[in-house]
Amino acid sequence: MTSVHPYEKSIFYASEIFSVILFILFSGRKSNKKVKTSYQYKIKPNKEQAEKIDNTLEMLRYQYNYQLAQRFDWYEQNKCSIDRCSRGVCHLPELKNQPNYYSQKASLVQLKKHRPWYKNIHSQVLQEIPKKVEIAFDRWLKGDVNGKKSGRPRFKGKGQYKTFTYSQFNQAHFVNNQIKLSKIGDIKVIVHRQIPDGFEIKTVSVTKKADGYYISLSLDDKTVPTIKPDFNSNNIVGIDVGLIDFYVASDGAKVKAPKFLRKAERRLKSAQRQVSRRKNGSNRRKKAIIKLAKQHKKVADTRKDFHFKTANNLLKKYDVVAVEKLNVKGLAKSRLAKSVNDAGWSQFISILTVKAVNAGLKLIPVKASGTSQECSNCGTKVQKTLSQRTHDCPNCQVSLCRDLNASINIKNRGAHDLKAQIMSS
Structure with a gap:
C-alpha cells in the first residue's frame, strides 16, 4: 500500500471541506431572481383570423412609422437651442416639446376617434x-444601459413589422390546444410541450414568420429557484468555444462545429438567384422571397436545436460550467464574421445560462484575455498567432492543443471566481 504525503492529504481534506461549505451555503440559499423563460408554439389561424393578424401588423407598422417620424421632426427642429435671431429680423421656428412615451401613448385616444x-x-x-x-430612439441618441449606441432607427417597409404583444394575459385563455387572443378569436395551437407546473403566463407575442404564425409565451415561475441539493462544486468544466471545434472542454471532450450556414450556402444561393431574376412586385417574386425566407429559417432553427441539445448534454454531466466573456459583436465585424455568425456563440451562451439557472446549476463567465497565451501548467505567457494550433511551453515543456490549454485556464479561473462568490456571500 502506497503512502500518501501529508501535503497531498491536506489538499484532499481542504477540497472536501470546501465542498461541504458550498453545499451548506447553497442548499438552503435562494436566489433573488425568479425563473423566467419563454415557450414558442405554432398556431393555426383560419383564413379570417390570419387576415386580422395581417391587418393588425400593417396598422401597427403605419403607427410605428408615424410616431418615429414625430421623433425625427422634433430632433431636426431642435438640434440648436437658439430660438430667436439676435437682430430680431429673421424668424426662427419655436422649439417644440419633445415627444415621449407618455405623450405618444396619450395620442392613441385621438387616433381611435379619427x-x-x-x-x-x-x-x-x-x-x-x-x-x-x-427604446429605438433612445438607443440611437443615448445608448443602452452600458452606453453603447445603436444606429439610426429605420422606418418599417411593407411586411417588415412582424410581431405584436399582449402585455397582460389571462391564464384561463390558454386551455388545451386553444388560445383566445382579444380582437382575433380562439386559435388552434400546436402544443408540442406542456407548460411546467408553477409557471405563469405573463405576456403573449404573436409573430408572423416565413412558414406561418407563432405565439411566444413569456413565463414566470412564482417559486424562487434554489441550487439543486446534490450540487458539487468540484464537478466543474471550462469550455473554449471556437470555429473549428464548436467547443473544447477542459477534460479533453470536443464538439465539432456543425457549420449549418456553410452547408446550406448552395441552396441559399439558388433561392437568392430566383428572387433576383423575378420581376419586382410580381407574384412569382413574392413566392421566391417566401422560399428564400424558409431556407434561412431552416438554418436558424437547426442551429438553435443544436445549441439546446449541446447545452443539455453539458449540464447533464457538470454542475458548474465556466465560459469566456467574449465580445461577439466585435468578432462579427472582423474577417471571420461569417463563421462567427454561423457558430452563434451568443445564442448558445444565453441558452446555457437560462438552462443552468432552471436546473439549479451554475454558469461562471470569466475574463477572456490571455486564456490562449497563458500556460495552464505553469502560468508562463507563451505568445502565439491564431494559426498556431499547438501550445508548446518553453518553461515546463508542456505540449498540448491550443484550445485545450485555453479551456483548462477557463476552468481554473471559473473555480477561482466561484470560491470568491461563496466567500463574499
Missing part, C-alpha cells in the same frame, strides 16, 4: 408602439 378602424386592435397591443419607438 381612425375608427384602429378600434379593432387591442389597447395593450397598440400601447406597445410608443414603447418600441422610445
Whole structure:
C-alpha cells in the first residue's frame, strides 16, 4: 500500500471541506431572481383570423412609422437651442416639446376617434408602439444601459413589422390546444410541450414568420429557484468555444462545429438567384422571397436545436460550467464574421445560462484575455498567432492543443471566481 504525503492529504481534506461549505451555503440559499423563460408554439389561424393578424401588423407598422417620424421632426427642429435671431429680423421656428412615451401613448385616444378602424386592435397591443419607438430612439441618441449606441432607427417597409404583444394575459385563455387572443378569436395551437407546473403566463407575442404564425409565451415561475441539493462544486468544466471545434472542454471532450450556414450556402444561393431574376412586385417574386425566407429559417432553427441539445448534454454531466466573456459583436465585424455568425456563440451562451439557472446549476463567465497565451501548467505567457494550433511551453515543456490549454485556464479561473462568490456571500 502506497503512502500518501501529508501535503497531498491536506489538499484532499481542504477540497472536501470546501465542498461541504458550498453545499451548506447553497442548499438552503435562494436566489433573488425568479425563473423566467419563454415557450414558442405554432398556431393555426383560419383564413379570417390570419387576415386580422395581417391587418393588425400593417396598422401597427403605419403607427410605428408615424410616431418615429414625430421623433425625427422634433430632433431636426431642435438640434440648436437658439430660438430667436439676435437682430430680431429673421424668424426662427419655436422649439417644440419633445415627444415621449407618455405623450405618444396619450395620442392613441385621438387616433381611435379619427381612425375608427384602429378600434379593432387591442389597447395593450397598440400601447406597445410608443414603447418600441422610445427604446429605438433612445438607443440611437443615448445608448443602452452600458452606453453603447445603436444606429439610426429605420422606418418599417411593407411586411417588415412582424410581431405584436399582449402585455397582460389571462391564464384561463390558454386551455388545451386553444388560445383566445382579444380582437382575433380562439386559435388552434400546436402544443408540442406542456407548460411546467408553477409557471405563469405573463405576456403573449404573436409573430408572423416565413412558414406561418407563432405565439411566444413569456413565463414566470412564482417559486424562487434554489441550487439543486446534490450540487458539487468540484464537478466543474471550462469550455473554449471556437470555429473549428464548436467547443473544447477542459477534460479533453470536443464538439465539432456543425457549420449549418456553410452547408446550406448552395441552396441559399439558388433561392437568392430566383428572387433576383423575378420581376419586382410580381407574384412569382413574392413566392421566391417566401422560399428564400424558409431556407434561412431552416438554418436558424437547426442551429438553435443544436445549441439546446449541446447545452443539455453539458449540464447533464457538470454542475458548474465556466465560459469566456467574449465580445461577439466585435468578432462579427472582423474577417471571420461569417463563421462567427454561423457558430452563434451568443445564442448558445444565453441558452446555457437560462438552462443552468432552471436546473439549479451554475454558469461562471470569466475574463477572456490571455486564456490562449497563458500556460495552464505553469502560468508562463507563451505568445502565439491564431494559426498556431499547438501550445508548446518553453518553461515546463508542456505540449498540448491550443484550445485545450485555453479551456483548462477557463476552468481554473471559473473555480477561482466561484470560491470568491461563496466567500463574499
